[in-house]
Amino acid sequence: MLSQKISYTEIAEAKRMFEQCRNVVIVSHVSADGDAIGSSLGMYEYMKKKGKQATVIVPNYYPDFLKWMTAADRIILYDRHRAMAKTYITAADLIVVLDLNEPSRMEELAIPITQSRAKKIMIDHHLHPQKFCDLTISYPDASSTSELVFRVIDAIGGTSALTKAGAEDLYAGMCTDTGKFSYNANDPDIYVILSELLKKGIDKDRINRQIYNNYTEARFRLLGYILSEKLQVFPELHATLFTLTRDELSRFSYIKGDTEGVVNMPLEIKGTKLSLYMREDNERPRIFVSLRSVDDFPANKMAADFFNGGGHLNAAGGQLHNMSMDDAVEIAKKALEAYSEILK
Ligand SMILES: [Mn+2]
Known part of the structure; x- marks a missing residue:
């Protein structure tokens, strides 16, 4: 059993925001890493499963070793497709901000995001989050944002809304942010979550090879x-x-x-x-x-x-x-x- 980490009021508020939205934009930080992309695509798969329109936008380039993820080719790079990204941001009624604690971490993408009148929810594990979102779910002692995304999804409605693709994405985020579970990884809950992700049928050995045995x-x-x-x-x-x-x-x-x-x-x-x-x-x-x-x-x-x-x-x-x-x-x-x- 997973212990209760995220407060009941935060979960209730997130649930309400997720239920009320139709067009979701998911954003993360500049030079996105495994956790940024993993948590964003994990959230994307969840939103799709819930019947929402969802779009992931990141400020710029993200590394090749993450491109195996199911929906990776749908990610919009703001520095290359600014006009298209702005169209999605304008249409959004919910913006989910992942793996960052202040707008400056999005560089230029911060401007349309902070100007948007859409509801905003931040899920993050960096210290000292700035309050620019309607709901801030910040737990700096969490292994990764991907772990927190799992916890939010699980607490709202259980893991049935988590697809295999989403489980792969969240696994990748947790794995990369902990150096294959070698640091920041003493919380027993991490392994409960891993067990749940494996039950979705993910091939973690193969994911590890795709991420790590990928040098030029x-x-x-x-x-x-x-x-x-x-x-x-x-x-x-x-x-x-x-x-x-x-x-x-x-x-x-x-x-x-x-x-x-x-x-x-x-x-x-x-x-x-x-x-x-x-x-x-x-x-x-x-x-x-x-x-x-x-x-x-x-x-x-x-x-x-x-x-x-x-x-x-x-x-x-x-x-x-x-x-x-x-x-x-x-x-x-x-x-x-x-x-x-x-x-x-
Ligand atoms: Mn992270």
């Missing part, structure tokens, strides 16, 4: 280059750092998403508490910083202190503007120095 040769060799040539290890600090410049990225024909998840890999070195990854942007003079940590090391605090960023305790990010990679590395070293007491 260039991406695979880039990974080898990072691990053998680029990874710096600071054994006394139990920390690691790797960087990629624009030139290095182009040598390996980098496309967006190619280094997705790689920042987690150095944590596999025995004793490592913190992994840092810095990548030069292809377009603007900025460097993206990713941080991953284990146990109680506050990656989000380091991101806020040194990299103009933030995030979760163990997974955070930030950006450095208008500086060389060498200067960025100096900042990273200062950050490690500042946190050396906790790292040692």
Whole structure:
């Protein structure tokens, strides 16, 4: 049995909003990940099953390893099909906002969404949600937004409204947001939900292969280059750092998403508490910083202190503007120095 996580009043309100709507637009964050796309398509399948008109719109590109999902080819990319997207947003009487906590996470798509007079419901697991929706279902301790979407659907009317395609989508979201259930995955309910998804007939082994055994040769060799040539290890600090410049990225024909998840890999070195990854942007003079940590090391605090960023305790990010990679590395070293007491 699943424990009650989402409050009864929130479920009752969501139920009422779902029943009253006819045209639903489902949106998620820029550079959508497995949870953004999985939760959005899971919600899409549910709405279709309930006889609603439903459309998924995301701000831009999402990675190829998610394109196997049943309705993936129906997703509208706002940066490419703005006029069509706006037509759907104008016609919507309900907007479901998934896996994001503030409008800025939708970049330009935020404008028509926040201007729309449709009812809005947010379902999300990021800290500090902004109140721009009529109903905000925010549980930062949930493994994923996909888990929360399952809980909402289940609490409203049970799993009979969940299709096999929807179960596949939600599984993919839960799996990717927990690193195949290796972090943020201690809640026993997660495995109750998995059991329910498997009962829908999903082939989770096949989904895992489609998501993870999906490297291009260039991406695979880039990974080898990072691990053998680029990874710096600071054994006394139990920390690691790797960087990629624009030139290095182009040598390996980098496309967006190619280094997705790689920042987690150095944590596999025995004793490592913190992994840092810095990548030069292809377009603007900025460097993206990713941080991953284990146990109680506050990656989000380091991101806020040194990299103009933030995030979760163990997974955070930030950006450095208008500086060389060498200067960025100096900042990273200062950050490690500042946190050396906790790292040692
Ligand atoms: Mn998520």
